[in-house]
Amino acid sequence: MIKCVKCGEVDAIAKSGIIRGKQRFYCKRCDYYFTQPSLLSPETHHHRRHQTTIMDIASALQISKSTVSRALQGHSDINANTRKAVLDMAHQLDYQPNLLALGLAKSRSFTLGIIVPEFINSFFPYIIIGAQQVANPAGYHVIICQSNESLDTEIANTNVLMASRVDGVVASVTAETKSLDHFHKFQRAGIPLVMFNRICDGLDVSKVLVDDYDGAYRGVEHLIQQGCTRIAHLAGPQNLQVGKQRLQGYLDALRKYGLPVYDELIVYYNLTKTSAQAAARQLLELPTLPDSIFAVNDPAAIETILIAKSKGIKIPSELAIVGFSNEPTSALIEPGLTTLAQPLDEIGKTVVQLLLHEIESEDDVLVPRTEILKTQLIVRGSSLRKPLVS
Amino acid sequence: MIKCVKCGEVDAIAKSGIIRGKQRFYCKRCDYYFTQPSLLSPETHHHRRHQTTIMDIASALQISKSTVSRALQGHSDINANTRKAVLDMAHQLDYQPNLLALGLAKSRSFTLGIIVPEFINSFFPYIIIGAQQVANPAGYHVIICQSNESLDTEIANTNVLMASRVDGVVASVTAETKSLDHFHKFQRAGIPLVMFNRICDGLDVSKVLVDDYDGAYRGVEHLIQQGCTRIAHLAGPQNLQVGKQRLQGYLDALRKYGLPVYDELIVYYNLTKTSAQAAARQLLELPTLPDSIFAVNDPAAIETILIAKSKGIKIPSELAIVGFSNEPTSALIEPGLTTLAQPLDEIGKTVVQLLLHEIESEDDVLVPRTEILKTQLIVRGSSLRKPLVS
DNA sequence: AGCGCTTTCGCAACCGCTCTCGATAGGTGC
DNA sequence: GCACCTATCGAGAGCGGTTGCGAAAGCGCT
Numbered sequence: 001m002i003k004c005v006k007c008g009e010v011d012a013i014a015k016s017g018i019i020r021g022k023q024r025f026y027c028k029r030c031d032y033y034f035t036q037p038s039l040l041s042p043e044t045h046h047h048r049r050h051q052t053t054i055m056d057i058a059s060a061l062q063i064s065k066s067t068v069s070r071a072l073q074g075h076s077d078i079n080a081n082t083r084k085a086v087l088d089m090a091h092q093l094d095y096q097p098n099l100l101a102l103g104l105a106k107s108r109s110f111t112l113g114i115i116v117p118e119f120i121n122s123f124f125p126y127i128i129i130g131a132q133q134v135a136n137p138a139g140y141h142v143i144i145c146q147s148n149e150s151l152d153t154e155i156a157n158t159n160v161l162m163a164s165r166v167d168g169v170v171a172s173v174t175a176e177t178k179s180l181d182h183f184h185k186f187q188r189a190g191i192p193l194v195m196f197n198r199i200c201d202g203l204d205v206s207k208v209l210v211d212d213y214d215g216a217y218r219g220v221e222h223l224i225q226q227g228c229t230r231i232a233h234l235a236g237p238q239n240l241q242v243g244k245q246r247l248q249g250y251l252d253a254l255r256k257y258g259l260p261v262y263d264e265l266i267v268y269y270n271l272t273k274t275s276a277q278a279a280a281r282q283l284l285e286l287p288t289l290p291d292s293i294f295a296v297n298d299p300a301a302i303e304t305i306l307i308a309k310s311k312g313i314k315i316p317s318e319l320a321i322v323g324f325s326n327e328p329t330s331a332l333i334e335p336g337l338t339t340l341a342q343p344l345d346e347i348g349k350t351v352v353q354l355l356l357h358e359i360e361s362e363d364d365v366l367v368p369r370t371e372i373l374k375t376q377l378i379v380r381g382s383s384l385r386k387p388l389v390s
Numbered sequence: 391m392i393k394c395v396k397c398g399e400v401d402a403i404a405k406s407g408i409i410r411g412k413q414r415f416y417c418k419r420c421d422y423y424f425t426q427p428s429l430l431s432p433e434t435h436h437h438r439r440h441q442t443t444i445m446d447i448a449s450a451l452q453i454s455k456s457t458v459s460r461a462l463q464g465h466s467d468i469n470a471n472t473r474k475a476v477l478d479m480a481h482q483l484d485y486q487p488n489l490l491a492l493g494l495a496k497s498r499s500f501t502l503g504i505i506v507p508e509f510i511n512s513f514f515p516y517i518i519i520g521a522q523q524v525a526n527p528a529g530y531h532v533i534i535c536q537s538n539e540s541l542d543t544e545i546a547n548t549n550v551l552m553a554s555r556v557d558g559v560v561a562s563v564t565a566e567t568k569s570l571d572h573f574h575k576f577q578r579a580g581i582p583l584v585m586f587n588r589i590c591d592g593l594d595v596s597k598v599l600v601d602d603y604d605g606a607y608r609g610v611e612h613l614i615q616q617g618c619t620r621i622a623h624l625a626g627p628q629n630l631q632v633g634k635q636r637l638q639g640y641l642d643a644l645r646k647y648g649l650p651v652y653d654e655l656i657v658y659y660n661l662t663k664t665s666a667q668a669a670a671r672q673l674l675e676l677p678t679l680p681d682s683i684f685a686v687n688d689p690a691a692i693e694t695i696l697i698a699k700s701k702g703i704k705i706p707s708e709l710a711i712v713g714f715s716n717e718p719t720s721a722l723i724e725p726g727l728t729t730l731a732q733p734l735d736e737i738g739k740t741v742v743q744l745l746l747h748e749i750e751s752e753d754d755v756l757v758p759r760t761e762i763l764k765t766q767l768i769v770r771g772s773s774l775r776k777p778l779v780s
Numbered sequence: 781a782g783c784g785c786t787t788t789c790g791c792a793a794c795c796g797c798t799c800t801c802g803a804t805a806g807g808t809g810c
Numbered sequence: 811g812c813a814c815c816t817a818t819c820g821a822g823a824g825c826g827g828t829t830g831c832g833a834a835a836g837c838g839c840t
Binding site for chain 3: 078105
């Protein structure tokens with residue numbers, strides 16, 4: 001049954017152990033060890049999936065794959081007829097270049113990674129759309145990762161992006177992110193990184209931000225102008241710059257207008273819904289209620305509105321509220337939420353522009369740039385105690 | 391200056407044309423054509439980006455790359471010490487496998503593609519999250535494409551996914567999608583495809599749907615039970631099954647309860663916001679107003695509420711409204727929107743489970759499966775004319 | 781016809797990794 | 811000490827592209 005692959009002998013064959021799961025044989029005549037070649041011939045094995053390659057085009061046209069490659073790239077040293085034949089055949093065979101092979105060969109994936117903490121609220125989706133609007137025309141596509149506000153997931157995301165050999169990364173960190181070791185990987189590997197919105201200290205990279213300090217200041221100023229004096233702040237995590245800046249804007253606005261700062265009127269939350277509810281409750285169950293709340297973002301402000309309403313607190317007469325971000329929901333809720341609109345689309349576009357600039361830069365030393373965009377105060381019912389003077 | 395690469399001769403050198411942008415030379419003595427080898431030695435060129443490869447590990451440990459590869463994969467025929475050394479070195483060098491190379495070698499990318507029309511509303515984001523919750527543990531990551539409700543973009547998306555050599559695709563088509571040629575590509579290439587929610591006819595693939603007919607029927611039935619008799623339908627595109635099924639459920643509920651069907655009470659919209667507003671206006675400016683509206687989805691229902699309110703129409707007493715999907719916004723708006731909740735998370739999970747099943751199936755012939763999930767009627771203020779009997 | 785040059789293409793080496801096949805050193809049983 | 815095994819590792823061929831380099835054919839000119 002078993003024949004020696006060398007002499008064809010059948011009788012002098014002995015079994016000789018198992019090697020890597022396969023039976024191994026020994027021919028006494030040849031003094032030769034061998035394993036049985038796999039029985040199923042490669043022809044037998046039905047290739048269920050096969051996408052056309054340049055080799056398919058090449059053999060169909062009886063030319064070399066180099067020529068096909070160059071024709072597809074529009075190289076100059078290809079005859080016009082040849083190129084046309086190649087392009088036609090490529091179209092006919094429904095050819096799509098294998099980006100894996102292309103990336104491997106060129107050591108570039110033409111892919112950008114984008115890490116966001118979530119995309120349930122519409123803040124990040126809009127930014128992603130803006131980002132794609134710049135990335136796609138430039139020949140890049142985008143891998144979207146959502147860290148789900150979890151540091152572990154965020155670390156896993158960075159690893160996936162590293163493994164995918166993305167050419168650049170855009171990121172907004174989670175609320176729990178305090179250490180940035182996992183982002184240093186990109187720098188060590190020479191992969192440009194641009195952060196936006198949620199950043200934290202300790203990373204010397206380009207950034208795209210909105211003027212959080214200024215926005216917070218103007219939001220609080222607006223409350224003051226509405227006659228509020230006991231203004232609370234539902235603050236964000238202080239490991240994030242957004243959290244710090246908006247708190248600072250709040251504080252400075254109070255000071256500027258000579259209002260006292262009460263510690264019990266500043267509560268922090270970790271950007272989750274339940275935490276927002278807890279924080280809002282804490283504020284609304286104080287012995288002396290605040291007459292207004294400046295929330296670090298709209299989702300928190302909306303939770304506050306809901307809880308206030310459930311407690312029968314009148315908005316804005318008893319409690320004025322200002323948020324930050326201008327979520328679509330904020331216009332729908334009643335009363336409409338006064339908030340600071342961020343140029344979402346522009347953030348997305350700017351962040352990718354900065355990134356592409358760094359990717360395509362020849363310089364070895366890159367000076368990180370920081371773009372700061374302006375916010376716009378949108379006044380709605382939630383804060384309007386006095387008639388609009390305009 | 392120029393030396394012949396063969397004889398080293400200097401004087402017998404003549405220029406001989408330009409080849410591919412480079413000066414070419416000819417040595418008369420050797421009768422030999424050559425071009426100047428590129429001056430900048432490979433050492434000079436600073437490799438700004440280099441990520442560690444298995445070769446780096448192999449040479450650091452003085453072993454072969456095969457061994458490193460097998461050690462990393464946890465193969466059985468590797469010495470425990472060797473494996474440990476490899477793993478340690480991999481960790482030390484911060485090794486991340488090159489997914490491009492891996493995909494190329496294995497002809498599998500371990501990537502799933504997901505095409506959605508948009509992710510501004512929270513419907514698709516929740517589904518994506520559910521999908522990732524199944525895909526990631528199974529060792530796949532996900533490329534998210536949004537077609538932005540544009541057929542051209544959708545076609546471009548399919549091409550990108552083809553080029554990325556995804557192992558499978560999950561898709562929900564745009565409102566404009568009538569032809570499915572661009573999805574046939576996947577079938578021809580043997581790439582499994584599972585569609586969900588928004589499907590259209592003419593593609594024999596697995597599907598995950600909610601029972602749109604049943605949901606619509608129950609939504610309309612609810613309106614009837616609330617005493618409505620002149621029930622309008624803000625319908626979706628009829629090229630989509632969702633649109634058809636929900637319309638059919640609406641019609642059958644009317645018939646079942648002996649209510650007449652008025653053509654002017656059925657208006658169609660193309661899933662864009664402006665179109666929803668136009669349709670709602672059309673309904674609310676009829677000579678005889680409907681006493682209720684069943685909208686094909688929540689965004690349309692919400693636009694209807696806003697327009698009705700702006701016209702001073704009382705909800706639900708003058709106009710009862712039922713939507714479909716249970717967007718988070720629907721709970722916030724006033725009055726709360728009665729709607730049919732879909733098991734978003736479950737849709738996402740189911741769709742990927744089906745897909746993975748097909749990817750990992752050995753069978754050549756796959757019988758497409760269809761999973762139909764149930765919806766849940768959530769009654770809120772927008773439709774509640776009678777006290778709840780419970 | 782011969783020279784010089786251009787146009788057009790093929791060969792082959794990578795990119796990083798997997799996987800098949802095979803080799804070798806040492807262990808075991810008699 | 812010898813036959814027989816087992817455990818462990820290396821060599822090398824792809825995967826589907828890109829690209830440097832060289833070759834062959836054809837052209838115009840003298």
